[in-house]
Amino acid sequence: QVQLVESGGGSVQAGGSLRLSCAASGFTYRTVCMAWFRQAPGKEREGVAVIRTDIGTTYYADSVKGRFTISRDNAENTVYLRMNSLTPEDTAMYYCAAGPHLPCWLSKNEYNSWGQGTQVAVSS
Secondary structure: OEEEEEEOOEEEEOOOOEEEEEEEEEOHHHOOEEEEEEEOOOOOOEEEEEEEOOOOOEEEOOOOOOOEEEEEEHHHOEEEEEEOOOOHHHOEEEEEEEEOOOOOOOOHHHOOEEOOOEEEEEEO
């Protein structure tokens, strides 16, 4: 089992920035993909960004490309999401996810461990 705990959410005005953190514990040696998803009320959970933890390659949803950056600190078993130029459309509950297999797709059914979520609210 892999346990994930997100932090860093909050309220920010449009154009602002936040950095989310995801701390992993447990059987992290079985994790090769770490991803961020988000879900707004009444909408399906959607992929935001994913990182391959062993070599650091990344992939982003078109909606956040150029604004968000995913990174990792393998020594601390932590993944980050730096969010810049935030807009009200970024308002959602953000979830960290871990998966054991390649390739690292941005699809929620590929991940078997999930955090509890951290809320991001962006006002105009």
